[in-house]
Amino acid sequence: MAFPLLTFWLLAATAVVSAVLVITRRNPVHSAIFLIITLLSLALLYLQLSAEFLAAVQIILYIGGIMVLFLFVIMLVRLDIVTYQAPFNRQWHVAGLAALILLAEFALVFYRSRTLPTVAEAPPTILQPNTEQIGVTLFQNYLLPFEIASLLLLVAMVGAVLMARRR
Amino acid sequence: MPPTWYYLMLSGALFTIGVIGVLTRRNILIILMSIELILNAANLNLIAFSRQLNDISGQIFAIFVITVAAAEAAVGLGILIALFRLRQTVNADEIDLLKG
Numbered sequence: 001m002a003f004p005l006l007t008f009w010l011l012a013a014t015a016v017v018s019a020v021l022v023i024t025r026r027n028p029v030h031s032a033i034f035l036i037i038t039l040l041s042l043a044l045l046y047l048q049l050s051a052e053f054l055a056a057v058q059i060i061l062y063i064g065g066i067m068v069l070f071l072f073v074i075m076l077v078r079l080d081i082v083t084y085q086a087p088f089n090r091q092w093h094v095a096g097l098a099a100l101i102l103l104a105e106f107a108l109v110f111y112r113s114r115t116l117p118t119v120a121e122a123p124p125t126i127l128q129p130n131t132e133q134i135g136v137t138l139f140q141n142y143l144l145p146f147e148i149a150s151l152l153l154l155v156a157m158v159g160a161v162l163m164a165r166r167r
Numbered sequence: 168m169p170p171t172w173y174y175l176m177l178s179g180a181l182f183t184i185g186v187i188g189v190l191t192r193r194n195i196l197i198i199l200m201s202i203e204l205i206l207n208a209a210n211l212n213l214i215a216f217s218r219q220l221n222d223i224s225g226q227i228f229a230i231f232v233i234t235v236a237a238a239e240a241a242v243g244l245g246i247l248i249a250l251f252r253l254r255q256t257v258n259a260d261e262i263d264l265l266k267g
Contacts, residue, residue, distance in 0.1 A: 004168050004169060005169050008169040008173060012173075012177045015177065015181065016177070016180050016181065016184070019180075019181055019184045019185070019204055020184055022184075022188065022197070022200055022201070022204065023184060023185075023187060023191070023192060023197060023200075023201055028194060028196045028197060028200075031196075031197055031200055032200065035200050035203065035204070038181075038204065038207070039203075039207065042207055042210075042211060045174070045177075045211065046211075046214055048168075049174070049214050049215060049217070049218040050218060051214045051217065051218070051226050051229075053226070054210075054214060054226055054229055054230070057230065057233060058233070061233055061237065062203075062207075062233065062236075065237065066203065066236065066237055066240045069240060069241065069244060070196065070199070070200065070240070070244070073196065073244045073247060073248060074196060076248060076251075077196075077247070077248070077251045077257050078251075078255075082194055082257060082258075085193070085258065087192060087193060087194065087197075088191045088192060088193065089191060089192070089193050089259070089260050090260075091190075091191075092190075092191040095187065095190030095191045096187055096190075096191060098190070099183050099186045099187040099190060100183070102182075102183055102186060103179065103180065103183040106176075106179030106180075106182070106183065107176065107179060110172050110175040110176050110179055111172070111176075113172055113175070114170065114172040127217070127218070127221065127223060127226075130226075133223045134223060134227065134230070137223050137224065137227055138227055138230070141224075141227075142224075142227050145231060149231055149234045149235075152234065152235065152238050153234060153237070153238055155238075156237075156238030156239075156241050156242050157241065159241075159242050159245065160241040160242050160244070160245035161245070162245075163242065163245030163246050163248070163249045164244075164245040164248045164249060166252075
């Protein structure tokens with residue numbers, strides 16, 4: 001098997017297995033650790049897709065920022081009760097069935113899409129230099145969404161501080 | 168290179184796992200983590216198509232998705248802390264204040 005295909009299968013298997021572990025573990029700390037493994041294998045897949053900047057952003061922002069935030073909150077709320085309670089709610093049969101139907105639809109659509117005529121793949125050098133291209137495109141074509149995103153982050157920050165404030 | 172539909176399949180699988188987590192778990196923390204899984208599945212789609220079409224815009228969109236995910240996590244966890252102070256629980260099915 002060719003090396004890119006082998007890495008894809010390894011990373012995909014890691015991502016899916018640890019994602020399943022995320023939603024089945026009782027202890028939220030274990031879930032957070034397995035989510036970090038999923039995010040890490042996705043970052044390596046981004047590298048394979050020649051999105052180096054996003055791989056770095058995934059590791060720095062997701063794993064270094066968001067997951068640390070999650071772990072802090074897990075430490076703040078009391079855990080010992082949660083680990084003894086039932087982890088799944090009462091309608092889990094119906095929910096699981098509906099989600100599996102969703103998965104079947106996805107698989108059908110994506111599997112059929114493989115025979116459709118697609119754009120020919122260019123060599124990966126066309127997206128290089130990655131960071132420079134992202135910067136130029138972000139500030140030339142997507143300047144307004146960029147500013148709106150900064151506004152959204154400001155609102156989220158104020159909201160989070162207000163919500164978690166002790167009164 | 169693996170064909171693009173491999174990546175789409177992986178993204179669909181991760182999305183479904185996230186949906187199962189959101190629909191079946193009681194712990195709000197795990198529900199928020201499942202939402203992160205769903206957003207990452209969307210990101211993988213965007214980047215795979217960016218590679219397939221040789222267009223950088225998909226990666227820009229992925230950056231915006233990550234921004235929204237960070238904002239969502241911050242606000243969601245703030246709500247969770249406020250709720251835990253009020254009700255001493257992190258289970259989604261025990262939060263029924265509107266039922267009276």
